[in-house]
Amino acid sequence: MKKFLVLLLAALTAVILAACGGSDSEEKAETSSEATSAIDAIKERGTLRVAVFSDKPPFGYVDANGENQGYDVVLAKRLAKDLLGDESKVEYVLTEAQARVDLLKSDKVDVVLANFTVTPERQEQVDFANPYMKVAIGVVSPNSASIESVDQLKGKKLIVTKGTTAETYFMKNHPEIELVKYDQNTESFEALKDRRGDAMAQDNALLFGWANENPDFSVALSSLGDLDYIAPAVKKGNTELLEWLNTELEALGQEQFFHKAYDETLKPSFGENISADDVVVEGKAE
Amino acid sequence: MLNSGISVLFEGVNLERLLLGLLVTLRVALIAVVISIVMGILIGIIRTSKSKLVQILFKLYLELFRIIPILVWLFVIYYVIPANFDLNLSAEVVALIVFSLWGAAEMSDIVRGAIISLPKHQTESSKALGLSVSQMYRYVLIPQATKRCIPPMINLITRMIKTTALLTMIGVVEVIKVGQQIIEVNNLEHPTISFWIYGFVFFLYFVICFPLSRFSRKLERKWAT
Numbered sequence: 001m002k003k004f005l006v007l008l009l010a011a012l013t014a015v016i017l018a019a020c021g022g023s024d025s026e027e028k029a030e031t032s033s034e035a036t037s038a039i040d041a042i043k044e045r046g047t048l049r050v051a052v053f054s055d056k057p058p059f060g061y062v063d064a065n066g067e068n069q070g071y072d073v074v075l076a077k078r079l080a081k082d083l084l085g086d087e088s089k090v091e092y093v094l095t096e097a098q099a100r101v102d103l104l105k106s107d108k109v110d111v112v113l114a115n116f117t118v119t120p121e122r123q124e125q126v127d128f129a130n131p132y133m134k135v136a137i138g139v140v141s142p143n144s145a146s147i148e149s150v151d152q153l154k155g156k157k158l159i160v161t162k163g164t165t166a167e168t169y170f171m172k173n174h175p176e177i178e179l180v181k182y183d184q185n186t187e188s189f190e191a192l193k194d195r196r197g198d199a200m201a202q203d204n205a206l207l208f209g210w211a212n213e214n215p216d217f218s219v220a221l222s223s224l225g226d227l228d229y230i231a232p233a234v235k236k237g238n239t240e241l242l243e244w245l246n247t248e249l250e251a252l253g254q255e256q257f258f259h260k261a262y263d264e265t266l267k268p269s270f271g272e273n274i275s276a277d278d279v280v281v282e283g284k285a286e
Numbered sequence: 287m288l289n290s291g292i293s294v295l296f297e298g299v300n301l302e303r304l305l306l307g308l309l310v311t312l313r314v315a316l317i318a319v320v321i322s323i324v325m326g327i328l329i330g331i332i333r334t335s336k337s338k339l340v341q342i343l344f345k346l347y348l349e350l351f352r353i354i355p356i357l358v359w360l361f362v363i364y365y366v367i368p369a370n371f372d373l374n375l376s377a378e379v380v381a382l383i384v385f386s387l388w389g390a391a392e393m394s395d396i397v398r399g400a401i402i403s404l405p406k407h408q409t410e411s412s413k414a415l416g417l418s419v420s421q422m423y424r425y426v427l428i429p430q431a432t433k434r435c436i437p438p439m440i441n442l443i444t445r446m447i448k449t450t451a452l453l454t455m456i457g458v459v460e461v462i463k464v465g466q467q468i469i470e471v472n473n474l475e476h477p478t479i480s481f482w483i484y485g486f487v488f489f490l491y492f493v494i495c496f497p498l499s500r501f502s503r504k505l506e507r508k509w510a511t
Binding site: 054055056057061062063064065066093094095096099102103105106107108213 | 459474
């Protein structure tokens with residue numbers, strides 16, 4: 001029995017060692033072929049594989065006819081058109097927020113266009129191209145007692161959702177403002193409607209959409225704190241595709257492509273009162 | 287208010303999309319079930335062997351699939367293996383592999399249990415009659431073991447169908463994911479939409495699993511006598 005276990009362990013070790021050795025040589029082969037051309041590989045395949053959301057309107061969603069739609073999808077189509085000559089040559093890989101990094105690492109997609117916010121932790125794992133959107137903290141308040149600056153919040157109650165950047169920002173930078181915290185966005189919005197606070201802070205893109213559905217409220221203070229950027233991401237080390245994306249994004253910026261995409265996709269849900277300049281970045285960090 | 291949500295089901299191709307999602311669910315589940323039954327019966331018979339080596343190896347296999355959650359297996363084969371080895375499988379193939387291996391492991395335990403639960407004199411009598419090992423299995427053991435296998439087997443099949451819900455996590459667009467897509471697009475206009483869509487998905491699962499469970503109970507009752 002003991003002898004058998006020893007044999008089994010030995011066999012397992014041998015298999016694992018062999019597997020590791022194998023993967024090393026394969027990795028080398030893979031990187032060298034990537035170095036020759038990541039873009040040629042896409043052209044050869046004939047489709048650009050893009051990870052998009054399927055349930056986050058208006059950024060990436062599937063409409064009633066089963067078609068992918070949204071701000072991210074408009075960009076995906078344009079990239080395919082400029083790279084492969086046809087905007088239908090996109091293979092949409094529908095993704096979840098937590099799968100975006102893994103999809104790139106395991107080479108399942110070429111580009112992630114899924115409302116992907118640039119953060120230092122993510123930058124260690126994937127390469128981000130130039131941004132095409134920005135988000136900041138916004139404050140929504142009733143039109144009857146509109147809040148236009150942080151000073152106006154002193155001595156008032158501000159609603160936030162737990163775990164959001166808005167909560168952290170106000171705790172750190174404005175500890176004098178009294179916060180009312182809720183677990184879910186839905187609860188926070190209900191609390192604001194019931195006037196259990198004087199205003200509510202959250203990512204501005206989210207507030208724009210909500211304020212548009214609730215005409216008694218508006219995002220009078222639309223941008224606070226550091227801006228976060230949203231950018232396409234590629235596999236770490238895929239410099240060829242990254243450089244192509246950057247040149248492409250800058251060229252699209254020249255023709256104000258993202259303002260047009262905003263009008264087409266985001267404006268209907270954000271409403272007339274929001275300026276595209278609060279949300280859109282024309283392919284180059286400002 | 288409540289009836290505003292149901293109209294969304296019939297908008298565009300929504301209904302068709304849900305049914306196509308169900309088809310994906312069923313395709314993965316049924317192919318995996320067939321593979322599991324075939325492999326499970328073979329492995330189950332092998333596991334009745336007296337050899338310690340065989341017993342330990344297959345026990346190890348069964349326990350690996352019992353102890354490690356199916357979700358972890360899906361993630362490992364879908365994300366970890368391609369990142370480290372040059373082996374890229376589509377989500378549905380990964381799903382089939384994991385579900386077949388899991389199903390076969392569980393099925394083998396059912397088959398093994400059924401065979402060793404047969405009274406010892408069945409084997410001894412067959413040998414006394416001069417039947418070869420394959421004849422003994424073919425004519426004596428398997429027909430009797432089958433009776434004891436069917437109810438737990440059907441139970442396993444319904445479990446496999448329900449567990450396909452995990453496939454959304456590796457990007458397979460099956461019925462639940464399609465439901466979520468429809469809900470997210472419509473929930474500002476129709477606040478009750480999630481009730482209707484999830485209700486419909488519940489109904490679809492029910493329509494598939496309930497007859498199976500009734501069938502199993504009927505067989506059990508029939509063979510009990």
